[in-house]
Amino acid sequence: MAPRKTATVSSRKTSAKPANKASNGGPVADFTRDEELKAYREMLLIRRFEEKAGQLYGMGFIGGFCHLYIGQEAVGVGSISAIRKDDYVLASYREHGLALAKGMTARSIMAELFGKATGCSKGKGGSMHMFDKELGFLGGHAIVGGQIPLATGVAFAAKYKGTDQVALCFFGEAAVNQGAFHESLNMAQLWKVPCIYICENNRYGMGTSLERAMSSHDISQKSCAYDIAAEFVDGMDVLAVREATMRAVERARKDSLPTLLEVRTYRFMGHSMSDPGNYRTRAEIERHQERDPLKLFSASLMEEGILTDEQFKEIEAQVKDQVEKAVKFAEESPLPDPKELYTDVYATPLDAHRN
Amino acid sequence: MALVTMREALNQALREEMLRDDNVFLMGEEVAEYQGAYKVTKGLLEELGPKRVIDTPITELGFAGLGVGAAMVGLRPIVEFMTFNFSILATDQIINSAAKMLYMSGGQFKIPIVFRGPGGSAFQVSSQHSQALESWYAYFPGLKVVMPSTPADAKGLLKASIRDDDPVIFIEQERMYGIKGEVSDDPDFVIPLGVADIKREGTDATIIARSLMVPVALKAAEALEKQGVSCEVIDPRTIRPLDINTIIESVKKTNRVVIAEESHPFCGVAAEIGAEINERAFDYLDAPVKRVSGADVPMPYAKNLEDLAIPSVDQIVAAVREVAYMD
Numbered sequence: 001m002a003p004r005k006t007a008t009v010s011s012r013k014t015s016a017k018p019a020n021k022a023s024n025g026g027p028v029a030d031f032t033r034d035e036e037l038k039a040y041r042e043m044l045l046i047r048r049f050e051e052k053a054g055q056l057y058g059m060g061f062i063g064g065f066c067h068l069y070i071g072q073e074a075v076g077v078g079s080i081s082a083i084r085k086d087d088y089v090l091a092s093y094r095e096h097g098l099a100l101a102k103g104m105t106a107r108s109i110m111a112e113l114f115g116k117a118t119g120c121s122k123g124k125g126g127s128m129h130m131f132d133k134e135l136g137f138l139g140g141h142a143i144v145g146g147q148i149p150l151a152t153g154v155a156f157a158a159k160y161k162g163t164d165q166v167a168l169c170f171f172g173e174a175a176v177n178q179g180a181f182h183e184s185l186n187m188a189q190l191w192k193v194p195c196i197y198i199c200e201n202n203r204y205g206m207g208t209s210l211e212r213a214m215s216s217h218d219i220s221q222k223s224c225a226y227d228i229a230a231e232f233v234d235g236m237d238v239l240a241v242r243e244a245t246m247r248a249v250e251r252a253r254k255d256s257l258p259t260l261l262e263v264r265t266y267r268f269m270g271h272s273m274s275d276p277g278n279y280r281t282r283a284e285i286e287r288h289q290e291r292d293p294l295k296l297f298s299a300s301l302m303e304e305g306i307l308t309d310e311q312f313k314e315i316e317a318q319v320k321d322q323v324e325k326a327v328k329f330a331e332e333s334p335l336p337d338p339k340e341l342y343t344d345v346y347a348t349p350l351d352a353h354r355n
Numbered sequence: 356m357a358l359v360t361m362r363e364a365l366n367q368a369l370r371e372e373m374l375r376d377d378n379v380f381l382m383g384e385e386v387a388e389y390q391g392a393y394k395v396t397k398g399l400l401e402e403l404g405p406k407r408v409i410d411t412p413i414t415e416l417g418f419a420g421l422g423v424g425a426a427m428v429g430l431r432p433i434v435e436f437m438t439f440n441f442s443i444l445a446t447d448q449i450i451n452s453a454a455k456m457l458y459m460s461g462g463q464f465k466i467p468i469v470f471r472g473p474g475g476s477a478f479q480v481s482s483q484h485s486q487a488l489e490s491w492y493a494y495f496p497g498l499k500v501v502m503p504s505t506p507a508d509a510k511g512l513l514k515a516s517i518r519d520d521d522p523v524i525f526i527e528q529e530r531m532y533g534i535k536g537e538v539s540d541d542p543d544f545v546i547p548l549g550v551a552d553i554k555r556e557g558t559d560a561t562i563i564a565r566s567l568m569v570p571v572a573l574k575a576a577e578a579l580e581k582q583g584v585s586c587e588v589i590d591p592r593t594i595r596p597l598d599i600n601t602i603i604e605s606v607k608k609t610n611r612v613v614i615a616e617e618s619h620p621f622c623g624v625a626a627e628i629g630a631e632i633n634e635r636a637f638d639y640l641d642a643p644v645k646r647v648s649g650a651d652v653p654m655p656y657a658k659n660l661e662d663l664a665i666p667s668v669d670q671i672v673a674a675v676r677e678v679a680y681m682d
Contacts, residue, residue: 088428122461131460138427139460143451149417150452153424153432160380160406160430180447183417190412344462345496347520350596353549 043073046097069097071268074293078241090151093128106326116333145178155195166252174205194252207279220262235265364506368513382409383435419445439474453522454497473529482653487618500594504569506536511546549596557587560611575671620648642678
């Protein structure tokens with residue numbers, strides 16, 4: 001039986017700086033002060049970016065579907081802070097925040113939302129299909145659970161090629177009901193591939209609660225069926241997410257083993273922009289907002305003297321400016337050339353075969 | 356050159372391409388220790404080892420998607436479906452991931468992958484194990500679809516498919532693994548995708564046939580020769596890209612067309628080719644384009660019914676006689 005944790009209560013208190021050991025004896029969450037501030041800045045950037053995206057969607061600048069990451073910032077930032085630049089990230093359609101955390105620019109993401117030629121996918125992918133090959137951000141996939149076998153294959157390839165790269169695969173708890181999840185975890189442990197499956201349990205698959213969709217609600221328990229290491233972790237605590245991911249990354253890099261992380265979080269906004277919200281109460285949302293990951297982290301940073309009031313305001317202003325510049329960039333960017341309609345369908349276009 | 360079976364020709368192509376490029380690997384159900392359900396992968400595990408030749412669990416969606424993911428970061432997977440019937444479980448990954456990845460990533464992620472295995476009718480295995488799915492896959496921009504009808508074509512086209520940078524659906528006909536033909540042993544013997552082959556030249560009517568229907572059409576052409584009708588038999592070999600030019604040139608010469616296929620007629624490949632001919636060569640036609648398709652029913656088990664569901668030599672002969680206004 002693979003190691004399986006039943007609880008992670010990691011937080012600043014249990015991994016006090018300078019942290020030598022996490023609460024469970026795992027690897028150290030050796031965040032420097034600068035890195036902590038950087039993480040806070042990234043979380044705030046995601047929050048402000050998404051707020052702006054929601055606003056621009058309402059104004060008609062952004063089309064299609066738009067799934068915001070507000071409330072889940074600690075998951076993406078905490079986990080991606082635990083991997084290297086050359087590691088891979090694959091995500092669902094709720095991926096703007098994860099793309100930002102992987103180092104993609106607000107400009108390229110906003111331009112993609114605007115359907116502009118300067119977008120990260122040249123305006124062909126939109127909100128649900130952000131990609132950046134250079135930065136190892138491999139989508140943006142819009143069929144629930146579809147990215148899970150893909151991430152397994154990315155990790156398989158890393159092992160095949162003998163690199164020590166790992167893949168992080170993000171998906172919501174509703175994806176756990178898809179066959180793709182179960183098929184992937186089985187293969188991952190069978191073939192020992194360095195994939196870290198991060199289930200962002202935000203309690204709702206669209207408007208259907210976990211309890212109404214899943215016969216057994218404990219997602220980390222699903223790992224037992226595949227003898228795969230698992231933990232559950234507080235998704236509102238960025239440091240806890242980082243620590244749990246670090247343990248998983250070590251397992252992946254050193255022993256080429258997969259891990260299932262259930263990260264318990266909450267989305268403060270609707271499923272998409274057209275969500276009526278009638279499946280949960282205002283009080284429930286407010287209860288979760290009391291544990292807003294940004295508020296928790298900033299309070300903790302202030303308490304530790306890492307973040308001053310002045311810096312707090314300064315970061316807020318810088319992030320606001322960054323988002324505004326991204327919007328301006330997106331607005332001023334050209335639409336894709338009509339000729340782009342027919343490019344990128346094939347690496348070797350059909351016509352080329354006839355020569 | 357050597358006389359080999361379709362099965363052996365495919366095996367040679369797999370072996371040669373895996374020896375040529377370490378990034379090529381093969382995965383599927385029973386491909387390694389069992390040596391392949393149809394023995395196409397015989398000997399590959401022994402020669403290339405378990406890293407390159409991988410037995411999968413029965414988990415088609417999973418391993419198809421795993422292959423696409425591996426292709427995103429530089430590997431060149433060959434994914435065998437024990438039969439294409441089982442690819443139906445994997446269509447989300449084939450269609451939504453493999454076919455669209457390059458486009459929706461704005462050209463960043465090519466997917467060099469081959470999905471291969473037997474398709475079409477088999478011998479008395481009834482509805483779920485006997486069906487032609489090429490029109491499904493050919494429908495999607497982003498996929499290429501290849502269907503060989505001879506051992507030489509099988510080898511040359513499979514090698515080209517493995518070397519191609521796009522996802523290729525490579526459908527082998529389940530009844531044809533044992534047919535024999537001369538095949539080149541040159542390791543660089545490659546047949547480019549998108550080039551039709553004129554299997555028999557003729558002047559009075561064009562029969563367009565693929566896969567299992569090619570030998571049937573050739574027999575029909577022999578019979579018609581005796582009746583004074585000279586038939587040209589064209590095998591497109593790849594459905595996407597379709598070499599429509601070779602077909603149109605033939606139509607301009609013969610002015611009469613029969614399209615034979617074992618798949619269902621409705622929304623099928625023959626319907627597409629017929630539409631292309633109407634659009635491009637209507638003025639050259641002396642008769643409406645005639646299709647001879649498989650019966651529009653699930654495949655039955657009973658031998659006599661199964662025979663009736665698959666186009667026969669006689670049906671093709673009758674169709675050519677019809678477009679030649681002979682009866």
